[in-house]
Amino acid sequence: MKLIVGIGGVTNGGKTTLTDSLLRALANCCVIHQDDFYKPQDQIAVGEDGFKQWDVLESLDMAAMLDTVQAWLSSPQKFARAHGVGVQPEASDTHILLLEGFLLYSYKPLVDLHSRRYFLTIPYEECKWRRSTRNYTVPDPPGLFDGHVWPMYWKYRQEMEANGVEVVYLDGMKSREELFREVLEDIQNSLLNCSQEELPAPAPACPARPQGRGHGCGHRTARPAASQPDTV
Ligand SMILES: Nc1ncnc2c1ncn2[C@@H]1O[C@H](COP(=O)(O)OP(=O)(O)O)[C@@H](O)[C@H]1O
Ligand SMILES: NC(=O)c1ccc[n+]([C@@H]2O[C@H](COP(=O)(O)O)[C@@H](O)[C@H]2O)c1
Numbered sequence: 613m614k615l616i617v618g619i620g621g622v623t624n625g626g627k628t629t630l631t632d633s634l635l636r637a638l639a640n641c642c643v644i645h646q647d648d649f650y651k652p653q654d655q656i657a658v659g660e661d662g663f664k665q666w667d668v669l670e671s672l673d674m675a676a677m678l679d680t681v682q683a684w685l686s687s688p689q690k691f692a693r694a695h696g697v698g699v700q701p702e703a704s705d706t707h708i709l710l711l712e713g714f715l716l717y718s719y720k721p722l723v724d725l726h727s728r729r730y731f732l733t734i735p736y737e738e739c740k741w742r743r744s745t746r747n748y749t750v751p752d753p754p755g756l757f758d759g760h761v762w763p764m765y766w767k768y769r770q771e772m773e774a775n776g777v778e779v780v781y782l783d784g785m786k787s788r789e790e791l792f793r794e795v796l797e798d799i800q801n802s803l804l805n806c807s808q809e810e811l812p813a814p815a816p817a818c819p820a821r822p823q824g825r826g827h828g829c830g831h832r833t834a835r836p837a838a839s840q841p842d843t844v
């Protein structure tokens with residue numbers, strides 16, 4: 613069985629922190645980070661606002677990311693070995709791929725491959741503060757957060773919700789430990805449900821089930837933006 617789990621959501625929501633913890637806890641688990649697929653800096657467009665457009669999908673080589681996901685799908689064992697992940701023989705027919713990134717659910721070919729999609733949210737003030745403590749390879753110029761990062765976050769999130777992409781929202785204000793426990797338990801439940809529901813026919817991955825409320829691999833439908841706790 614193959615399970616692709618997305619850890620998406622707002623910048624500084626805690627995606628990488630949570631993913632690192634899950635990676636350590638789950639057997640036969642690999643990870644692909646979306647920000648490893650940034651295009652070279654000289655290919656990042658400058659917008660009419662004067663800012664380099666780091667927070668748009670076009671700044672990422674999503675075709676390359678998809679190819680990497682396909683490589684895992686075609687042979688998780690080979691992928692794990694190539695990435696230095698030990699395969700545990702006793703759990704060898706279950707493989708998990710964590711996808712981590714801030715625009716995971718805005719690239720259609722990737723959206724549909726997920727078995728489970730998590731989406732971390734934090735309020736504006738917290739996000740702005742956490743962001744101010746971060747050191748990116750290219751430091752944020754003054755005004756980038758309010759002029760580009762936060763508006764793009766809402767633009768893509770609203771598109772995701774309008775497109776009916778089903779996600780499980782996570783409150784990034786909870787402690788690291790609480791988030792880890794919550795998501796680990798949920799993934800373990802998904803694994804149990806998927807193994808019970810798995811068909812004998814070849815299945816590319818345990819699929820997300822849009823109508824699958826009550827099924828382990830389904831998602832909650834995205835709630836409208838206005839009901840989210842971090843609405844500005
Ligand atoms: N649950 C949490 N509560 C408080 N701070 C957190 C939490 N998770 C992560 N952080 C901190 O927030 C910052 C961003 O975390 P990170 O995991 O890199 O987020 P992301 O990958 O979503 O940008 C880091 O300084 C990290 O230590
Ligand atoms: N990885 C890089 O090369 C790079 C460069 C400039 C900005 N960023 C920022 O990274 C953010 C996405 O990563 P996080 O979700 O981990 O914050 C985006 O908001 C983007 O502005 C990344």
Ligand SMILES: [Mg+2]
Pocket residue numbers: 627628
């Ligand atoms: Mg990160």
